[in-house]
Amino acid sequence: MNYNFTEREELGRTVFLLSLDKQNMTERIIIGKKSKIRCYFQEGIGEVYYDQSSPIGTFLQNFKANLAWQIKTTSLLDSYERSVLLENDRIYYAKPSIDFLQDQYKSNEPAAIFVSIRTWEEYLKCADLIRGNALFKNISNTLHQPFLIDISFGDILEKKHSQFLFEQITEQELTAELWYLKNSSECILVYNSLLPIFLYYINEIKDQSFTFNNCKACTKSFLSKNLHIELCSDECRKNQAAQQKIEFKERTKDDKITIAYDAAYYYWYNRVRKLKNSKNINPNKLIHARTAFESFRKEAAAMKKSINPDDEGTEKFCVWVIAQNQIIDQIMEAD
Numbered sequence: 148m149n150y151n152f153t154e155r156e157e158l159g160r161t162v163f164l165l166s167l168d169k170q171n172m173t174e175r176i177i178i179g180k181k182s183k184i185r186c187y188f189q190e191g192i193g194e195v196y197y198d199q200s201s202p203i204g205t206f207l208q209n210f211k212a213n214l215a216w217q218i219k220t221t222s223l224l225d226s227y228e229r230s231v232l233l234e235n236d237r238i239y240y241a242k243p244s245i246d247f248l249q250d251q252y253k254s255n256e257p258a259a260i261f262v263s264i265r266t267w268e269e270y271l272k273c274a275d276l277i278r279g280n281a282l283f284k285n286i287s288n289t290l291h292q293p294f295l296i297d298i299s300f301g302d303i304l305e306k307k308h309s310q311f312l313f314e315q316i317t318e319q320e321l322t323a324e325l326w327y328l329k330n331s332s333e334c335i336l337v338y339n340s341l342l343p344i345f346l347y348y349i350n351e352i353k354d355q356s357f358t359f360n361n362c363k364a365c366t367k368s369f370l371s372k373n374l375h376i377e378l379c380s381d382e383c384r385k386n387q388a389a390q391q392k393i394e395f396k397e398r399t400k401d402d403k404i405t406i407a408y409d410a411a412y413y414y415w416y417n418r419v420r421k422l423k424n425s426k427n428i429n430p431n432k433l434i435h436a437r438t439a440f441e442s443f444r445k446e447a448a449a450m451k452k453s454i455n456p457d458d459e460g461t462e463k464f465c466v467w468v469i470a471q472n473q474i475i476d477q478i479m480e481a482d
Contacts, residue, residue, distance in 0.1 A: 148194050150263075150264060152248050152267050155271055159182045160180070160338050161261070161268060162178070162179070162337065163176070163261045164178070164334055165336075166188075167203060167348070172372070173200055174202070174205060174206055176197065176206060177195055177198045178260055178264070179193075181338070185328070188328060189328055196260060202369060202370070203357075203370050206258075208368060212295065214294070215247070217295060220266060220291070221244065222242070222243040223241050223266070224280060224287075227279060249263075252264065258294075262293075265290050265338065266291075269286045269287065269290070270283060273286070286339075290339070292340060322337065323335055323337045335347045355372070357370050358371060360374060360377065362377070362380075362383055363377040363378055364378055364383035364384075364386050364387045365383050403461050404451055404464055407464065407465040407468045408447055410468075411469065411471060411472060415440050415471075415475050418475045418476075419433075419475070422479060432478065435478055436475065439474055439475065440475070443474070
């Protein structure tokens with residue numbers, strides 16, 4: 148659903164809803180008008196700005212500090228200072244900030260989408276109020292506060308980091324609602340600040356004794372029920388299974404090749420040795436046998452290096468090795 152940052156959208160406050168499914172280890176985030184979001188969540192009716200389900204912990208892991216929110220939105224405040232009568236003129240002066248909000252909305256990051264919409268809503272709302280400049284400044288500072296905290300949410304489970312986050316929240320920012328919807332687990336809904344979302348999320352993680360692990364396949368950090376879970380998603384599990392299949396083929400290939408080559412090598416070796424130790428040795432036949440044996444070893448070594456486990460190279464090599472035994476047999480049988 149698109150959002151127009153040059154006009155007034157439909158009435159109603161935009162909210163951020165988070166639902167954690169701790170049984171299936173997923174999170175769902177919906178951003179939309181409060182008047183519509185309940186019906187959308189339960190019945191799937193209506194439209195919202197954002198709706199995404201992801202592995203639990205994704206929101207915390209992907210969130211990044213961004214000081215640009217404090218810098219790039221200054222033209223919104225500056226536009227209040229100008230003596231303009233028409234809203235279009237005010238929007239003209241605010242264009243640098245509007246472009247920034249538009250880019251954040253298109254980023255597909257839920258935090259950025261939510262804050263960009265709420266910033267614009269409050270900007271238009273405060274424009275019609277006495278001392279709207281000061282009021283909007285306070286509201287925007289509250290909305291942008293999470294982006295100014297330079298802290299890794301992968302480490303925030305530590306007590307000192309969690310306490311630090313709690314100290315950043317003002318009474319106004321603590322505003323949140325808990326919903327218990329039909330056929331769903333508990334949901335938290337905010338509209339003034341995302342900081343309560345972080346605190347709620349962290350408390351839920353601690354209550355469930357979840358932990359951040361590093362995925363064995365993609366190396367990314369992910370939230371899991373215990374330290375023994377090594378893969379973060381179905382995609383990584385699929386990739387890991389495919390890699391294990393390739394490694395198995397490689398090991399199998401090496402076993403078959405080694406067995407076939409060793410058997411052929413000792414067959415040749417014993418035949419040449421028998422020829423060498425015979426009472427009536429034929430020097431020319433011995434030279435011929437040794438030359439053929441050396442040629443066999445070099446050709447076999449070259450073939451082993453070029454074998455691809457994904458095709459029929461292993462089987463072809465085994466058949467070829469066995470067939471080479473006929474060469475030494477013919478030399479031995481010759482007069």
